[in-house]
């Protein structure tokens with residue numbers, strides 16, 4: 620029998636996102652992640668104090684959220700954008716692709732099944748990956764939407780942080796604007812992941 624012909628006649632079909640997600644769940648399960656919560660609950664002024672409030676639900680804020688959850692530290696992300704339109708990719712961006720090479724692993728935090736490549740190959744296969752030059756920005760946004768979904772991140776969209784106020788008792792108060800109006804949340808720590816908006820906004 621001619622084995623060469625049998626093995627090279629057709630490329631394997633993409634495994635699909637459901638299979639990738641099953642693998643990712645298994646990987647996390649084997650590593651006992653996310654970590655078990657261990658921080659004591661804290662209240663001030665009759666209000667719960669969040670362990671970490673993350674301002675910005677772009678790729679950096681999401682990576683910070685996953686990293687904290689894996690350490691067993693509860694966190695909430697606040698982002699001013701509507702759901703699935705965080706960061707510049709599907710709004711202010713004009714260039715059609717990312718600038719970085721496709722092989723940079725982005726916010727995957729060392730998990731192979733969480734990389735853009737895994738997400739891409741699961742849907743389009745290895746030949747398509749080999750043929751891809753730079754990652755189209757809207758496809759990157761789709762990947763980030765998937766990332767958020769599979770990692771089950773707590774992102775409160777349409778929540779704009781208006782002020783960050785450190786208090787004398789060591790707690791930080793965040794003043795928020797959302798469709799429900801203005802409110803204040805308290806946090807032990809704050810991560811600022813506001814991207815370019817933090818430098819004054821897209822221009």
Ligand SMILES: Cc1cc2nc3c(=O)[nH]c(=O)nc-3n(C[C@H](O)[C@H](O)[C@H](O)COP(=O)(O)OP(=O)(O)OC[C@H]3O[C@@H](n4cnc5c(N)ncnc54)[C@H](O)[C@@H]3O)c2cc1C
Nearest residue numbers: 675677678679698699705706712717718719780813814816
């Ligand atoms: C076309 C294009 C190609 C690019 N290519 C690359 C590349 O190849 N490699 C690379 O590293 N970078 C590239 N960049 C830069 C890219 O913008 C950043 O790498 C990436 O967006 C940084 O992620 P981030 O999470 O830090 O910030 P962002 O993605 O900007 O996310 C910040 C989030 O914070 C939210 N936010 C800001 N202020 C507040 C507030 N007060 N309250 C609540 N939410 C707030 C914003 O709504 C936003 O969703 C490219 C950019 C563009 C436009």
